[in-house]
Amino acid sequence: MRAAVYNGVPMADGSHLRMEDVPRPKLQPGHVLLKVIACGVCRTDLHIVEGDLPALRPKLIPGHQIVGEVMEGATDALPQGSRAGVSWMGGTDGDCWFCTHQMENLCDHPTFTGYTVDGGYAEYALVRSDFAFLLPEGLDAIHVAPLLCAGIIGFRSLRVAGVQPGERVGLFGFGSSATLAIPILQSWGCETYVVTRGAAHRATACALNAIWVGREEDRPPVELDRAITFAPVGKVIVDALSCLRKGGVVAINAIHLDQMPAFDYDKLLWGERQIRSVANMTRADAHDFLKLAQELKIQPKATTFKLEDANKALLAVKDETEHGSAVIVL
Numbered sequence: 001m002r003a004a005v006y007n008g009v010p011m012a013d014g015s016h017l018r019m020e021d022v023p024r025p026k027l028q029p030g031h032v033l034l035k036v037i038a039c040g041v042c043r044t045d046l047h048i049v050e051g052d053l054p055a056l057r058p059k060l061i062p063g064h065q066i067v068g069e070v071m072e073g074a075t076d077a078l079p080q081g082s083r084a085g086v087s088w089m090g091g092t093d094g095d096c097w098f099c100t101h102q103m104e105n106l107c108d109h110p111t112f113t114g115y116t117v118d119g120g121y122a123e124y125a126l127v128r129s130d131f132a133f134l135l136p137e138g139l140d141a142i143h144v145a146p147l148l149c150a151g152i153i154g155f156r157s158l159r160v161a162g163v164q165p166g167e168r169v170g171l172f173g174f175g176s177s178a179t180l181a182i183p184i185l186q187s188w189g190c191e192t193y194v195v196t197r198g199a200a201h202r203a204t205a206c207a208l209n210a211i212w213v214g215r216e217e218d219r220p221p222v223e224l225d226r227a228i229t230f231a232p233v234g235k236v237i238v239d240a241l242s243c244l245r246k247g248g249v250v251a252i253n254a255i256h257l258d259q260m261p262a263f264d265y266d267k268l269l270w271g272e273r274q275i276r277s278v279a280n281m282t283r284a285d286a287h288d289f290l291k292l293a294q295e296l297k298i299q300p301k302a303t304t305f306k307l308e309d310a311n312k313a314l315l316a317v318k319d320e321t322e323h324g325s326a327v328i329v330l
């Protein structure tokens, strides 16, 4: 099969992936073989190929927002020919302390799609059947792919932040995840305040009816109950913290941060304010979010790329040249 492969070092032209012919994966017990229809491109893919996350395999097919057709290994839950979605969490051991305490997102021995195992930048992907989700009707593959990580983990961020109906919620930094969180916040009657440096991102936030939109140096006119940060930049967490009411929470939606700057505890964190990271996702997050996405008809803006252009798709995410989600379509 054709695949876009990361070999651990940049290519001569500075790009990260090389098109290769690799063996099609063989069906394993407990798995399904998917014929990939679309695969969303996530900032985490960029962190992997740029070495922000340590390389765990000499050769890797990235991609963890996979929409595919069940070809082999069908189950009652995933019938032959049905459409399945696969996200970052590709499996857990099921028996560690975290798995047995409803925290499978923190499993001690996790499988991450497109990181510890091959992902969806290829014609076929082998995935664990208990971590593949039957996809709701009514959403086409291109528009459902970005929901599978950006959407689910954005949704988990709202949960980790403890967002309650009607609250004032700040979104700091703006990308695919934030655009998908706004309709959910609106359905809960929340007011959304967006702080982002990109003019195009500010325009998108306005178009999505955020109640207030500002530049990096601007601050919302009210104290926020919750804030979610989406940029991989520590300073943004401190910015968000400075906007919180007492008892408020900042949830960090980033697998990697440049670093966390020092900040004034007395002014910014005292008063039972909290900073929490958001790590991975549970299957319950995925099911709940996908149901909500169907009900709310969440339709992300997507730009498509051919598999051969996987490097261009990564670049679009890096340079934020697309104002929606980059999706590789096969």
Ligand SMILES: [Zn+2]
Pocket: 092, 093, 094, 095, 096, 097, 098, 099, 100, 104, 106, 107, 108, 109
């Ligand atoms: Zn576990």
Ligand SMILES: [Zn+2]
Pocket: 042, 043, 044, 045, 064, 088, 149, 150
């Ligand atoms: Zn992701």
